[in-house]
Amino acid sequence: MQLCSILGAVTLLLPLWEVGCLQLSINSKPRAPKAPTGLGGALRRHKRSWVWNQFFVLEEYTGNDPLYVGKLHSDVDRGDGNVKYVLSGEGATSIFIIDENTGDIHATKRLDREEQAYYTLRAQAVDRETNRPVEPESEFIVKIQDINDNEPKFLDGPYTAAVPEMSPLGTSVVQVAATDADDPTYGNSARVVYSILHGQPYFSVEPKTGIIRTALPNMDRETRDQYVLVIQAKDMVGQMGGLSGTTSVTVTLTDVNDNPPRFSRKSYQYTVLESLPVASVVAKIEAIDADVGSNAEMDYRIIDGDGQGMFRISTDKDTQKGVLTLQKPVDFETRASYTLRIEATNRNIDPQFLSLGPFSDTATVQVTVEDVDEPPVFSTLVNKMVVSEAAKVGTIVGTVSAHDPDASNSTIRYSIDRNTDLERFFNIDATTGIISTAKSLDREVNAVHNITIFAMESQDPSQVGKGIAVITVIDINDNAPVFAIEYETFLCENAKPGQVIQTISAVDKDEPPSGHRFFFALTAEAAGNLNFTLRDNKDNTASILTKRGGFRRQDQFLYHLPILIVDSGSPSLSSTNTLSIRVCDCDPDGIAQSCSAEAYMLPAGLSTGALVAILACVLTLLGKGPSFWSCLS
Numbered sequence: 001m002q003l004c005s006i007l008g009a010v011t012l013l014l015p016l017w018e019v020g021c022l023q024l025s026i027n028s029k030p031r032a033p034k035a036p037t038g039l040g041g042a043l044r045r046h047k048r049s050w051v052w053n054q055f056f057v058l059e060e061y062t063g064n065d066p067l068y069v070g071k072l073h074s075d076v077d078r079g080d081g082n083v084k085y086v087l088s089g090e091g092a093t094s095i096f097i098i099d100e101n102t103g104d105i106h107a108t109k110r111l112d113r114e115e116q117a118y119y120t121l122r123a124q125a126v127d128r129e130t131n132r133p134v135e136p137e138s139e140f141i142v143k144i145q146d147i148n149d150n151e152p153k154f155l156d157g158p159y160t161a162a163v164p165e166m167s168p169l170g171t172s173v174v175q176v177a178a179t180d181a182d183d184p185t186y187g188n189s190a191r192v193v194y195s196i197l198h199g200q201p202y203f204s205v206e207p208k209t210g211i212i213r214t215a216l217p218n219m220d221r222e223t224r225d226q227y228v229l230v231i232q233a234k235d236m237v238g239q240m241g242g243l244s245g246t247t248s249v250t251v252t253l254t255d256v257n258d259n260p261p262r263f264s265r266k267s268y269q270y271t272v273l274e275s276l277p278v279a280s281v282v283a284k285i286e287a288i289d290a291d292v293g294s295n296a297e298m299d300y301r302i303i304d305g306d307g308q309g310m311f312r313i314s315t316d317k318d319t320q321k322g323v324l325t326l327q328k329p330v331d332f333e334t335r336a337s338y339t340l341r342i343e344a345t346n347r348n349i350d351p352q353f354l355s356l357g358p359f360s361d362t363a364t365v366q367v368t369v370e371d372v373d374e375p376p377v378f379s380t381l382v383n384k385m386v387v388s389e390a391a392k393v394g395t396i397v398g399t400v401s402a403h404d405p406d407a408s409n410s411t412i413r414y415s416i417d418r419n420t421d422l423e424r425f426f427n428i429d430a431t432t433g434i435i436s437t438a439k440s441l442d443r444e445v446n447a448v449h450n451i452t453i454f455a456m457e458s459q460d461p462s463q464v465g466k467g468i469a470v471i472t473v474i475d476i477n478d479n480a481p482v483f484a485i486e487y488e489t490f491l492c493e494n495a496k497p498g499q500v501i502q503t504i505s506a507v508d509k510d511e512p513p514s515g516h517r518f519f520f521a522l523t524a525e526a527a528g529n530l531n532f533t534l535r536d537n538k539d540n541t542a543s544i545l546t547k548r549g550g551f552r553r554q555d556q557f558l559y560h561l562p563i564l565i566v567d568s569g570s571p572s573l574s575s576t577n578t579l580s581i582r583v584c585d586c587d588p589d590g591i592a593q594s595c596s597a598e599a600y601m602l603p604a605g606l607s608t609g610a611l612v613a614i615l616a617c618v619l620t621l622l623g624k625g626p627s628f629w630s631c632l633s
Contacts, residue, residue, distance in 0.1 A: 007561070020547040026289045026292050029449075032033070037234060045173045045528070046558075053140045054140065054141045054142070054307070055069050055105070055140065055141070055143070055471075056142075056143050056145045057069050057107055057111065057142060057143075057144060057145060058144075058145050058147060059111050059112055059113040059114075059144045059147055059149065060110060060111070060112065060147055060149050060237040061107070061110060061111065062110065066097070066106035066107060066108045067097065067106060067107040067111075068104065068105075068106055069105040069106060069142060070104075070105050071102070071103050071104050071105065071424050072085055072098070072101050072103035072105065072123050072125075072234070072479060074103075074125040074134065074135055075121075075259070076125060076134045076135065077103075077125065078527060081101065081128065081489040082127060082128050082129065082284065083125050083126070083127070083128065083134060084100045084101070084125070084126050084127070084128040084131075085098050085099070085100050085101075085103040085106055085123070085124075085125055086098070086100065086124045086125075086374060087105065087121060087122070087123060088121075088122045088124075089120055089121035089139070090119040090120050090122070090135075091119045091120060091121070091124045091142075091535070092121060092122075094108075094109075094303070095107060095108060095109050095111070095596060096108070096119070096121060096142065097120070098181045102580050105142075107142075108482075110469060111144050112144075113144040113145070113146045113147075113182075113183060114149075114150060114182070115179045116144065117143065117144055117183075118141050118142065118143040118144060118146075118572065119141065119142045120139060120140075120141055121139070121140055121141070121142060122137050122138065122140075123137070123138055123140060124136075124137040124138070126144070128307075131506045136280045140225070140370075144529075145186070145544055146182055146183035146186045146187070146188070146189055146279055147182075147189070148182055148188075148189035148235060148236060148241075148242070148243060149182070149243075150180055150181035150182045150235075150243065150615050151180070151235070151243035151244060151245045151378045152178035152179065152180045152192045152233035152234065152235055152243065152245040153178060153179055153180075153181075153201075153242065153245050154176060154177070154178045154231075154233065154245060154246075154247035155177075155178075155179060155479075156176075156177065157176065157247030157248065158247055158250070159174055159176055159247065159248070159249040159250070159251065159601075160249070160250045160252070161173050161174035161212070161249060161250070161251050162251070162253070162254050162444070163251060163252075163253060163254065164221055164253070164254050164255075164256050164596070165218075165220055165221035165222075165225075165253040165255060165256055165258070166218045166219070166220070166256055166258055166301070166353075167214055167217075167218075167219070167252065168217055168218075169214060169215070169216065169217040170179055170213050170214060171213060171214045172211055172212075172213055172237055173203065173212045173213060173214065173249075173251055174211075174212050174251075175210050175211045175212070175516045176194070176205070176207065176210040176212065176231050176233075176247060176249065176403075177210050178192050178194070178210070178233030178245055178247075180192055180243075180615075181236065182540060188209065188235065188236045188237045188239070188242075189235055189236065190235060191235060191236065191237045192233045192234065192235050193208065193233070193234055193238040193387040194206065194207050194208075194209075194231060194232065194233050195207065195231070195232050195234070195236055195238070196212075196229060196230070196231055197230040197232050197246065198228070198229060198230035198231075198599060199227055199229030199231075199249075200215065201215055201216060201232065201527070201556065201595035202215055202216050202219065202227055203215050203227065203229055203251065203338065203613055205231055207238070208272060209300045212229065212249060212251075213233070219253060220253075220258075221253040221254070221255050222259060222290040222291075223568075225253050225532075226250065226251070226252050226254070227250070227253075228248055228249070228250050228251075229248065229249040229250075229251060230246055230247075230248055230249075231246065231248075231249055232244050232245070232246045232433055232582050233245050233246075233248050240542070240565060244586070247567055248266065251452035253317070255291050255292045255293060255295050255352070256291075256292050256295065256350060257268045257295035257348060257349060257350045257353060257359070258350070258356060259289055259290040259291045259295075260289070260346060260357065260358065260360060260361060261287035261288065261289045261298045261345070261346060261354075261359070261360065261361050262287060262288050262289070262361050263285075263286075263287050263288075263361050263362070263363040264286070264288060264345065266363055266364065267361065267363060267364040267365070267366065268283070268285060268363060268364070268365045268366070269365075269368065270282055270283040270324075270365065270366070270367050270368070271367070271368045271369075272326070272330060272367060272368070272369055272370065272622070273369075273370050273372050274330050274331055274332040274333075274369050274370065274371060274372055274374070275372045275374065276326055277326075277598060277615045278324055278326055278327065278329060279326065279327075280325065280487060280550075281323060281324070281325055282311065282324045282325060282326055283324045283365070283367075284316070284319075284321045284322065284323055284564060285300070285313075285321065285322040285324060285342060285365065286320075286321045287295035287300075287320075287322070287344035287361055287363075288323070289320070289346070294347075294348050295346075295350075296320060296346075296347060297315075297320060297346070297347040298315065298344050298345060298346050298347055299315055299344070299347055300313045300315055300322035300342060300343070300344050301313065301316065301341060301342070301343055301345075301580070302340050302341065302343075303342070303343045303362070304339050304340075304341035305338070305339045305340035305341045305364075306338055306339055307338030307339060307340045308340070309327065309328065309366060310326070310327055310328050310338055311324055311325065311326060311327055311338070311340060311367070312324075312325055313325075313342060319631075322342060322344065322366075324340075324342075324365065329380040330369045331369070331405070332369045332370065332371040332372070333371075333405055333406070333407070333413055336368065336369050336448065337366060337367065337368045337369060337371065338369075339364065339365070339366050339367075340364070340365040340366075341362060341363075341364055341365075342362065342363050342364075342365050343360055343361070343362045344360060344361055344362075344363075344505065344585055345359060346359040346360065360539075371407070372407065373463060374404075374405045374406055374453035374463070375457070375463040375464055376402040376403060376405075376410075376412050376456070376457060376463065376464070377402060377403060377404075377453075377465055378400060378401065378402045378405070378453075378465060378466075378467035379401045379402065380400075380401075380467070381467055381468065381472060382467075382468045383398060383400050383453075383468065383469045383470070384470050384472070385397050385398035385435065385469060385470070385471045386471070386472045386473075386474055387437060387441065387471060387472075387473060388441075388473070388474045388476060389441045389442055389473045389474065389475060389476055390476045391437050391440075391441060392437070392440075393438060393439060394436055394437060394438075395436060395437045396434055396435070396436050397426065397435045397436060397437060397471055398434075398435050398471075399432065399433050399434050400414065400433040400435065400453050400455075400467055400469060401427075401433055402414070402433070402465055402537075402610070403455055404454035404463075410457040410458055410459040410460065410463075411457075411458040411459070412433075412455050412456065412457065412458070413430045413431065413455075413456050413459065414429070414430050414432075414433045414453060414454065414455055414456075415428065415429075415430065415453070415454045415456070416426050416428050416451055416452070416453060416454070417451065417452035417453070417454060417466075419452075419531075420450060420451045420452045421449065421451045421467065422562055423439065424438050424439065425437065425438055425441060425446075425449060426438055426449065426451060426471070427532050428453065433453075433455075435453075435469060435471070441473050442473075443473040443474070443475045443476075443511075444510075446473065447472065447475075448469050448471070448472050448473070449470075449471040449473070450468065450469075450470050450471075450472065451468070451469050452466055452468055452469075453466070453467045453469055454466060455467065455588070462545045475510050475511040476510075477510050477567065477569030477570065477571065477572070477573055478510065478573075479508055479509040479510045479573065480508070480565075480567065480573040480574055480575035481506040481507065481508040481516070481518050481565045481566070481573070481574070481575060482506060482507060482508075482565065482575055482577055483504060483505075483506060483565075484504070484505040484506055484507045485499045487502060487504060487579055487580075488577055488580075488582075489501055489502040489544065489580065489581045489582065489583065490581075490582050490584045490592045490595060491546070491551055491559075491581050491583050491584065492551075492583075492584060492585075492586035492590055492592065493550075493551050493552060493583060493584070493585060493586065494549070494586060495546050495549055495551060496546070496549050497546055497548050497549050498546065498547075499545060499546045500543045500544065500545050500546055501545065501546060501581065502543070502544040502579065502581075503539055503541055503542070503543050503544075504520070504541065504542050504544065504563070504579065505518075505541045505542075506518045506520075506540065506545045506565045508567050510567070510569065515569070516568060516569075517540065517569055518540045518565055518566070518567060518568070519565070519566040519567075519568075520534060520536045520541075520542030520563060520564070520565055521536065521563070521564045521566075522561070522562070522563060522564065523562040523563070523564050523576055525562065526561060526562050529561075530547055530548060531546070531547055531548065531551075531559060532544055532545065532546060532547060532559070532561050532581070533545050533546075533547050534563060541583065544561065544564070544579065544581075551583050552583070553583045553584075553585065553595075556583065557582065557595070558580065558581070558583070559580075559581040559583070560578050560579070560580055560581075561578065561579045561580075561581060562577075562578050562579075563574050563576065563577050563578070563579055564576055565577060569630040582595045583595070
């Protein structure tokens with residue numbers, strides 16, 4: 001409390017409860033005791049001070065006149081008008097006014113505690129003429145007294161929440177909270193209790209905490225998956241006259257795997273054409289699961305039936321349907337129907353719901369095969385045949401056979417696809433399918449003939465089947481051996497007797513390519529020549545050797561040596577191959593330097609007999625002279 005330097009004592013008047021105010025009296029000096037009053041007599045004070053430093057005024061006053069707050073009074077005031085009361089501080093003159101003569105304080109505006117809970121003011125008594133204080137300035141508070149003028153509000157509403165279906169009774173869902181702007185320290189204006197207006201009997205709310213809980217056990221999402229609750233918060237502890245506010249709470253039941261898959265029927269029937277390609281979809285079978293998401297995922301399998309191996313089933317991950325596909329070709333003439341037993345099983349099973357029963361279901365699927373008009377089918381798709389290259393025209397090579405797979409069993413007519421037999425080496429009997437030669441064959445030209453055979457239904461020519469005949473031509477020994485290459489043989493003039501001047505080998509077009517045995521020899525006409533001889537090396541090669549030395553280009557620069565080559569076939573074949581041997585001038589290492597006949601001149605003393613001999617050899621080479629072999633001697 002602030003002391004007053006002038007006031008002798010402070011007397012407190014009776015509170016004016018009817019207007020919610022206090023009246024404050026100020027004494028200027030000590031006074032003699034008086035008879036008792038309504039307060040039990042005047043209080044005698046030895047120190048001056050404010051006894052009360054607060055006034056109380058109710059908020060939200062709605063009267064037409066200014067609201068009386070309280071009264072200030074000083075003992076210095078003799079009632080002669082010499083004392084003037086002055087008010088300053090928060091809201092002075094704008095909200096609070098004071099009668100300078102009487103000290104009465106009034107509020108001129110409607111006050112709201114929630115906007116401002118109290119005002120700090122200063123009071124002073126001054127001499128009216130001199131305007132000097134007769135009391136020191138003192139501070140006091142006008143406190144706005146709360147009334148219940150604010151309803152509870154859910155600042156975070158509306159709410160959304162989720163709780164798993166099948167939850168036990170009393171499972172916590174969500175907590176709501178309401179706030180009340182009234183004074184929580186005064187009365188029950190801000191004391192809130194919660195209740196549920198809409199959402200029973202499924203949910204309840206705790207009155208004090210606002211926690212919402214399930215009120216029924218085992219609520220089923222598949223029956224109802226969402227609830228909208230209306231929650232009320234009421235102040236005054238829920239008593240009559242309290243204010244209230246509401247909010248909504250949307251509660252969604254989340255799914256748990258409490259439902260097994262179920263087929264809508266116990267048996268299904270589907271039809272497929274026997275021409276359906278392998279891997280084609282036969283049918284899509286659906287088992288319904290009331291759950292959602294991963295709880296509705298399932299696997300399908302074939303557990304029984306005579307169609308196992310012919311069909312397979314898998315799960316479409318987007319639709320959760322069972323996709324039945326063909327694994328092997330079906331044939332109406334072989335089997336007209338198949339029966340399968342299909343099982344659908346939940347992929348993610350919650351152990352706590354196993355007591356509800358198996359999370360699977362079965363159904364029977366019957367697949368009927370429908371007949372289609374199919375083209376003829378060859379008994380063997382690829383027919384392998386052999387024929388000798390010595391076969392005469394008209395020789396039978398083999399027979400192909402096709403049949404109509406349909407019940408009509410139409411007669412078949414055969415033909416050759418000439419795009420695969422352009423030179424028409426073969427013919428086929430249209431009725432019997434017998435293939436025969438139409439031309440002479442040569443294995444060395446074409447060892448394998450790969451021809452396509454058409455089989456056509458006589459009743460429906462558009463139904464054509466295709467087969468293949470692979471005809472291998474068997475070799476006969478009809479090719480004589482020959483030199484492996486065209487040899488160029490050089491003979492040095494200084495060659496010695498018995499020197500190997502060439503090694504030869506042979507080839508044969510007949511089979512086998514590397515299995516022949518060749519024999520080499522000089523022909524009978526050349527066997528007695530004095531210049532060269534032949535040695536068979538017994539390894540399919542032969543060596544040509546000199547019989548003498550002293551070869552001279554000017555005497556003869558070119559020799560022709562006929563060689564006989566015989567193969568090991570049955571019967572064997574032979575050929576005569578001529579080896580040309582050129583005489584050359586060689587260096588000391590045996591390297592030919594010059595082999596041209598033009599390189600020498602005839603000697604000046606060349607005899608007439610030598611010239612005649614040379615001319616005779618030339619004529620012999622031209623076929624107009626004596627025996628060729630006389631030139632080799």
